[in-house]
Amino acid sequence: MASTYKPEQARVPPAVQLPVPPVTKFKIALCQLSATDDKERNIVHARRAIEEAAEKGAQLVLLPEIWNSPYSNDCLPVYAEDIDAGGDASPSTAMLSEAARSLQITIVGGSIPERSGDRLYNTCCVFGKDGKLKAKHRKIHLFDIDIPGKITFVESKTLTAGDNHTIVDTDVGRIGIGICLDIEFQELAMVYAARGAHLLCYPGAFNMTTGPLHWELLQRSRAADNQLYVATCSPARDAGAGYIAWGHSTLVGPFGEVLATTEHEETIIIAEIDYSQIELRRTNLPLQNQRRGDLYQLVDLQRLNS
């Protein structure tokens, strides 16, 4: 029997119109940095990389997850900073703010361990060209994994999960932020797309087990599902570290295509983003018009199960 469905009957509102971005084409830098146990060195090192990226024309710089500290439950409390207090209480974000202002760029500052009262978070700060903090994303989905013989890590032993989506209007478009495991949750990316994001940025440190299987797959999926840009930035791999990062920082375009990527060594990827590609792909393949809100809606599932 022919379907009687008409798109205008869908109970899900159509995705919002994509906002007009301040720039259509620009360069993004993905700074795949090593993180040592010397915090001061990590800050100076990141500052130099940001400067090099800006000199190469990047208007947006993305840093890795936990770039100012080794990624371990022992180190996170020791390296944590009080971001809200600022100044000397947060030398890492003070550097990001200063770099954004003096280099006149937008920085999605990877993540650092944040101390707030008696809680610790895995937090990404976004700074505008004026050096002002525009947004703060606390990792929503903490990395708790147990694959015997491969990897066991319980981030929730030390950290508290964030409770908010983070989408921010910047000089280089509307950006949705997630941190590492947040990328596994397609729902978060869908919310960002529905709120008009041009680009999703995920600082992330996948490991040697999940990395080869999931890292590129998830980035391409989030980009193709939502027809927008996805950028990831990992720490460089240190084979001697307690947590060995997969590396492979990547930029994916709105057709799910890998536009730029790398292996695991320290490097700065510079790549071009062209937001006109989003409209083009959404016209070529109008998924948003075909979405069957009458058949699937997460809120309905929750209701059915309750």
Ligand SMILES: NC(=O)CC(=O)C(=O)O
């Ligand atoms: N740091 C992480 O959250 C790591 C992760 O998600 C993974 O799959 O590896």
